[in-house]
Amino acid sequence: MLKIDGITKTFGKGTINEKIAINDLSLDMDRGEFITIIGNNGAGKSTLMNCISGVFPVDSGTILLDGEDLTRQPEYKRARHIGRVFQDPLKGTAFDMTIEENLSIAICKNRFHGLQPGISRKDREYFRERLALLEMGLENRMNQKAKLLSGGQRQALTLFMSIISEPKLLLLDEHTAALDPAAARKVLELTNLFTREKNLTTLMITHNMKAALENGTRTILMRDGQILMDVRGEERKNMTVETLIAKFEIDNDRMLLD
Amino acid sequence: MITFAAFIGSVELGMVYAILALGVFLSFRTLNTPDLTVDGSIVTGAAASAMICSLGGNPVLALAVSFVFGAMAGIITALLNTKLKIQPLLAGILVMLGAYSINLRIMGNKSNIALTKSDTIYKMTKEIFPGTYTSLVLGILIVAAVITLLFFFLKTRLGFALRATGDNEDMVRASGISSDQMKVFGLSLSNGLVGLAGGLLAQYQSYADIGMGVGMVVIGLASVIVGEAIFGTRSLIRRLIAVALGAILYRLAIAVALAAGMPANDLKLVSALIVTVALALGVMGENFSFTGKNSKNGKTGKPGKIRSRIQQKVGE
Numbered sequence A: 001m002l003k004i005d006g007i008t009k010t011f012g013k014g015t016i017n018e019k020i021a022i023n024d025l026s027l028d029m030d031r032g033e034f035i036t037i038i039g040n041n042g043a044g045k046s047t048l049m050n051c052i053s054g055v056f057p058v059d060s061g062t063i064l065l066d067g068e069d070l071t072r073q074p075e076y077k078r079a080r081h082i083g084r085v086f087q088d089p090l091k092g093t094a095f096d097m098t099i100e101e102n103l104s105i106a107i108c109k110n111r112f113h114g115l116q117p118g119i120s121r122k123d124r125e126y127f128r129e130r131l132a133l134l135e136m137g138l139e140n141r142m143n144q145k146a147k148l149l150s151g152g153q154r155q156a157l158t159l160f161m162s163i164i165s166e167p168k169l170l171l172l173d174e175h176t177a178a179l180d181p182a183a184a185r186k187v188l189e190l191t192n193l194f195t196r197e198k199n200l201t202t203l204m205i206t207h208n209m210k211a212a213l214e215n216g217t218r219t220i221l222m223r224d225g226q227i228l229m230d231v232r233g234e235e236r237k238n239m240t241v242e243t244l245i246a247k248f249e250i251d252n253d254r255m256l257l258d
Numbered sequence B: 001m002i003t004f005a006a007f008i009g010s011v012e013l014g015m016v017y018a019i020l021a022l023g024v025f026l027s028f029r030t031l032n033t034p035d036l037t038v039d040g041s042i043v044t045g046a047a048a049s050a051m052i053c054s055l056g057g058n059p060v061l062a063l064a065v066s067f068v069f070g071a072m073a074g075i076i077t078a079l080l081n082t083k084l085k086i087q088p089l090l091a092g093i094l095v096m097l098g099a100y101s102i103n104l105r106i107m108g109n110k111s112n113i114a115l116t117k118s119d120t121i122y123k124m125t126k127e128i129f130p131g132t133y134t135s136l137v138l139g140i141l142i143v144a145a146v147i148t149l150l151f152f153f154l155k156t157r158l159g160f161a162l163r164a165t166g167d168n169e170d171m172v173r174a175s176g177i178s179s180d181q182m183k184v185f186g187l188s189l190s191n192g193l194v195g196l197a198g199g200l201l202a203q204y205q206s207y208a209d210i211g212m213g214v215g216m217v218v219i220g221l222a223s224v225i226v227g228e229a230i231f232g233t234r235s236l237i238r239r240l241i242a243v244a245l246g247a248i249l250y251r252l253a254i255a256v257a258l259a260a261g262m263p264a265n266d267l268k269l270v271s272a273l274i275v276t277v278a279l280a281l282g283v284m285g286e287n288f289s290f291t292g293k294n295s296k297n298g299k300t301g302k303p304g305k306i307r308s309r310i311q312q313k314v315g316e
């Protein structure tokens, strides 16, 4: 489904701040696979996602999604096949537009943006029905602006928006990190619900090793812009946070604390 | 304070300025950028309209050309911004400067054109419907049409995409929409309206002047801010009407001030003061309502985007 072949990304090339954030990285993903990504700060996890989604171009290598070469496509074109949720809950919604207007922008991802009514009655009914799944009462607040929502509600909404157009690939960059524990649990629960229901191919960055091993079907550990470990199946099932730490000498306080 | 005739005249002129204000509303509120192209594009519209009328062309056609020429100025500003990564304010200034030469060329290298002997849309309507209120009614109809079109447009898919671009570009790109294209489109529509206002202004005063654009963006901003503050922003339609009323109010205030003996030379200074005060009050008003029920940004207000507090956007 996703085929990343030898990509490299260097920031500040030729300056004293030169930093190889992604170093000749390759990754193959099957349809429906759910990879959790861990790694210490600066390992290149977010950069990997930004390379896939086209926030910036890669220096070399290729990225194929479902056979389509994304490597040179602009961000907005790739977005038609990719759903994204960022760490910052403010990044995912247009704050001064209503919940239903936000949803409508999300569902129209692969539709033509012309002079059709912004929201059709059919879409509105669909939103109401599906929003109820979030169990946050948002289905009764569809005419309220997104800026009135709490961080957890917003992130749940963003997650919902990211999957509503059934993307080929879902990218989640620490999407629960800015939330309180209860909201984080809820959003993670919804993540599992949605990805299973639509059998979405998913990449999820988390700094919580336990969550990384408990969710998804495969886990990779990144360090210095490369993949240090890649486990799935039996091997992954038998892996514990303790063995992981021992094996890879993980010294990241942030990861240990959780 | 002012005579009845002066009152009617101010409202008539206010209708023209209302279209300018609606154009400025699109860039300032919807796209979240103050666009200085306006000082140039309004003259472009006026020059094109005056030239066509003075050559005996159809005044309505002249207005269409004003719109298109204004829109082209907006497109250039947006391209400077999106393709060459020039800051929006600077891009606007550059186009404003460059437009001066273009405008002179449009006007046949004369610094003004009088339309005293030419047909205009106002004179044409007066011939068909003679009366005191003809120009006023014509102005109201044009403004009502522009507001209606804008309202429905901002409720379409394309309109949604445009509004979201001013809110959150990351989200727009993540939704498969080119934020650059939206900026080009939005600034062209905005300056198209400004050009139309210029074209109407030239026909209304039967006169176009190369220097008539100075300070127009400030007048537009004043109309938007004052109109919203006085007439409310509760719904999109109300907000559009408020902006138009703001422009009319501005013209009335000027008429009263002039009648009270303010020297005409002080007009620009007063305009600048009005906008300064309005912006300052806007900031204070926002802080005031921060905890209130009508809080505009809520407690989840965008960090580092304090600017947006004074620049609330369109929407329900």
Ligand SMILES: Nc1ncnc2c1ncn2[C@@H]1O[C@H](COP(=O)(O)OP(=O)(O)OP(=O)(O)O)[C@@H](O)[C@H]1O
Pocket (backbone or CB within 6 Å): A011, A012, A019, A020, A021, A039, A040, A041, A042, A043, A044, A045, A046, A047, A048
């Ligand atoms: N836009 C940028 N410009 C310059 N350097 C960058 C940029 N983005 C990331 N980097 C650098 O690239 C490296 C990898 O950063 P990245 O954000 O991918 O790490 P990460 O694994 O997501 O870390 P974290 O767990 O802290 O989110 C870091 O050294 C970072 O400083």
Ligand SMILES: [Mg+2]
Pocket (backbone or CB within 6 Å): A045, A046, A047
């Ligand atoms: Mg990161």
